[in-house]
Amino acid sequence: xxxxxxxxxxxxxxxxxxxxxxxxxxxxxxxxxxxxxxxxxxxxxxxxxxxxxxxxxxxxxxxxxxxxxxxxxxxxxxxxxxxxxxxxxxxxxxxxxxxxxxxxxxxxxxxxxxxxxxxxxxxxxxxxxxxxxxxxxxxxxxxxxxxxxxxxxxxxxxxxxxxxxxxxxxxxxxxxxxxxxxxxxxxxxxxxxxxxxxxxxxxxxxxxxxxxxxxxxxxxxxxxxxxxxxxxxxxxxxxxxxxxxxxxxxxxxxxxxxxxxxxxxxxxxxxxxxxxxxxxxxxxxxxxxxxxxxxxxxxxxxxxxxxxxxxxxxxxxxxxxxxxxxxxxxxxxxxxxxxxxxxxxxxxxxxxxxxxxxxxxxxxxxxxxxxxxxxxxxxxxxxxxxxxxxxxxxxxxxxxxxxxxxxxxxxxxxxxxxxxxxxxxxxxxxx
Numbered sequence: 001x002x003x004x005x006x007x008x009x010x011x012x013x014x015x016x017x018x019x020x021x022x023x024x025x026x027x028x029x030x031x032x033x034x035x036x037x038x039x040x041x042x043x044x045x046x047x048x049x050x051x052x053x054x055x056x057x058x059x060x061x062x063x064x065x066x067x068x069x070x071x072x073x074x075x076x077x078x079x080x081x082x083x084x085x086x087x088x089x090x091x092x093x094x095x096x097x098x099x100x101x102x103x104x105x106x107x108x109x110x111x112x113x114x115x116x117x118x119x120x121x122x123x124x125x126x127x128x129x130x131x132x133x134x135x136x137x138x139x140x141x142x143x144x145x146x147x148x149x150x151x152x153x154x155x156x157x158x159x160x161x162x163x164x165x166x167x168x169x170x171x172x173x174x175x176x177x178x179x180x181x182x183x184x185x186x187x188x189x190x191x192x193x194x195x196x197x198x199x200x201x202x203x204x205x206x207x208x209x210x211x212x213x214x215x216x217x218x219x220x221x222x223x224x225x226x227x228x229x230x231x232x233x234x235x236x237x238x239x240x241x242x243x244x245x246x247x248x249x250x251x252x253x254x255x256x257x258x259x260x261x262x263x264x265x266x267x268x269x270x271x272x273x274x275x276x277x278x279x280x281x282x283x284x285x286x287x288x289x290x291x292x293x294x295x296x297x298x299x300x301x302x303x304x305x306x307x308x309x310x311x312x313x314x315x316x317x318x319x320x321x322x323x324x325x326x327x328x329x330x331x332x333x334x335x336x337x338x339x340x341x342x343x344x345x346x347x348x349x350x351x352x353x354x355x356x357x358x359x360x361x362x363x364x365x366x367x368x369x370x371x372x373x374x375x376x377x378x379x380x381x382x383x384x385x386x387x388x389x390x391x392x393x394x395x396x397x398x399x400x401x402x403x404x405x406x407x408x409x410x411x412x413x414x415x416x417x418x419x420x421x422x423x424x425x426x427x428x429x430x431x
Contacts, residue, residue, distance in 0.1 A: 035078055038070040039307035040253065045218055047209065050198070054207025061208045066199070066215050067305065069253045071224075072246065073231035079242060083310050086317035087241040091278055093324035098279045101331055107361035107412075108331050109282045115416050117153035119287035120266045121145070123294055126152075130413045131398045137365040138399060138406030147184065155181040156267045160283055163271040168234040171226060177267060181260045188259045195222050196258045214302065216255035225254045233272060241320060244272040245313040249304040266290070269316070285327065285423065289319030292424035319427065326422045330415055334361060337411045345392035352377035352385035357394070364412035366395075368405045 042065040052059060079087070101108045118133065128136075128146035136146035159177040163169050179193030197219050204212035217225060232238075233247045251265040270283040290297040300312040338361065347353035355375045356366075363370065372382045386407060389395045399406035 035080065037075070037077055037304075037307045037309040040070065040305045041068045042066060042215075043068055043218075047199070049208060051207075054205055057210055058205050058207040061210055064199075064201075064209045064215055066218050067253060068217060068221070069225060069250060069305075071228045072250060073228045073235075075232070077242065077246070077309060079310055079313055083314050083317065084239075086314055086321070087239055090241050090317040090320040090324070091239075093321045094273065094278050094284055097284070097324040097328050097331070098282050100328065101282065105281050107334050108327070110362050110364075111330060111334070111412065111416060111419070112282050112285050112327055113153055113157055115285040115419050116266075116270070116283050116287050117156055118149050118416065119285060119291045119420055120156070120263045121149045121152050123266075123287060123291050123297075124262050130417060131408070134365045134398050134408045134413065135406055138367045139404070144186075148181075151181050151184065152263050155264065156270065156283065159264075159267045160270045160274045160279075164274040164280070167275060169230060169268070169271055169275060171230060173271075174226075174264065174268070178257055178260055178264050181263060182257075185259070188257075191258055195219075195226065195256050198258065200255055200258060202255070214253070214255075214305070216253065222254060222256050226256055229254065233268070234275070236276075240273055240276040240278050241317050242313055243276075244269045245316045246309070247272055248316070249301050249309075249312055252301050253305055282327075284320055284323050285419065286316070286319050286323050288420045288423040289323050289427045291420075292427035322426045323423050326419060326426065329422065330419045333415055333418075334412075337361070337415070340411065341394050345389055345394055347385070347388070352381040353388050356382075356385050356389060360395070360409045361412065364409040366407050366409075368407075371407075 044063050045066050047061055047064045049059060049061075078084075114133075121127070126145050126148050128143055128149060132143055132146040133149055136143075136150045155177040158180055159169075159173055162173040162176075166173075175193045175195075182188050182192035185192065199209070199218060200216055201209035201212035202214040202216075204210055209215050229247065229250050232250070233243065235243070238246075248265050248269050251268055252261060255261045257264065266287050269286055270279070273279050273284065297315065300308075300315055304312050338357075341357055341360075345353065345357070347357065352375050355377065356371060359371075359374045360366065363374065366374075368383060368386060371386060372379055375382050375385070377385070386395070386405075390397060390407065393410075395407040395409050397405055397407050
């Protein structure tokens with residue numbers, strides 16, 4: 001979220017990094033649930049530019065107020081009745097989506113993962129056309145934004161799958177997801193999969209934390225804070241939506257990476273849901289709901305740092321419910337698309353074209369080589385089948401190459417766009 005600027009605090013900022021600060025883990029058993037959440041505190045630390053630049057004020061800055069998030073591993077929070085009811089309704093909507101997918105679960109899971117990755121990237125101002133995205137999926141030459149969206153999808157899938165397989169979330173899984181997201185980044189590729197060792201900040205000047213909206217904790221605090229966050233994320237006595245909200249907001253506050261924090265933080269929402277078993281096969285495209293009112297989403301995460309937790313939980317619950325409900329519409333739409341294809345193209349049963357129509361829903365972007373592997377018919381038959389489906393209007397070619405061509409099932413990619421639009425429209429309606 002708001003991928004940060006960076007620089008460095010001086011070595012003096014490490015002094016007393018882990019001194020008691022009024023929010024240490026409680027002793028003598030967990031406290032009773034309460035309706036308050038601790039606000040963040042701050043510490044004044046020395047600052048110097050890593051690279052000289054900017055205005056005189058940037059160059060003369062010598063100290064900053066870095067955030068100290070509370071330790072949350074053993075905190076117990078009880079939302080108000082309205083928010084708690086919204087959380088339960090959202091969980092029910094997600095469970096219904098996950099269980100009702102039926103035979104379309106594989107195509108639906110692929111669609112929802114792509115939608116979440118694309119929307120999460122758009123929140124960070126990383127955007128590309130669907131054809132560019134398709135070219136990137138197919139391994140054809142694509143712009144950097146499209147390639148970044150593919151990386152976001154890989155990171156999301158890897159983190160959520162690991163959470164479901166292990167039954168808990170590990171730091172190594174988060175680091176691996178960050179590596180998949182950032183490994184090809186021209187600026188931050190070298191630090192992909194590593195916790196930050198420099199100071200970062202959100203908005204404000206490009207050359208110093210002057211005027212920043214948020215200055216995350218100094219890097220020396222990050223390992224302890226991440227350990228504490230994961231202790232909270234792996235608790236079984238916290239309602240899933242509530243837990244996902246806290247995990248996301250706390251992660252964004254820590255901002256443990258030089259870049260890519262927003263996309264990994266939103267992936268953690270689905271990882272928490274998968275760990276609890278609220279989902280078993282799909283992800284919920286919650287980022288599409290967040291992207292509908294980006295400023296509100298950022299504002300509520302910022303408010304979390306002042307101890308205001310209820311508003312963000314309410315937003316996440318509504319986003320999850322709306323996203324799940326509209327995803328069920330997409331599940332029905334996938335079945336309709338199959339019927340539409342049947343009316344557009346009527347290949348002989350058992351032919352390469354018929355086999356392609358069976359695998360397309362889960363592979364809406366398909367290369368000639370992938371089609372050859374999935375169909376298992378003679379190569380010449382597969383190429384003929386691709387040409388036939390393109391002629392029938394089922395797919396269209398986007399790479400413009402003679403070798404290694406990339407085809408897109410237009411209706412399926414259009415549904416991704418339409419799902420984003422429907423979720424966004426509902427989120428913009430009054431609460």
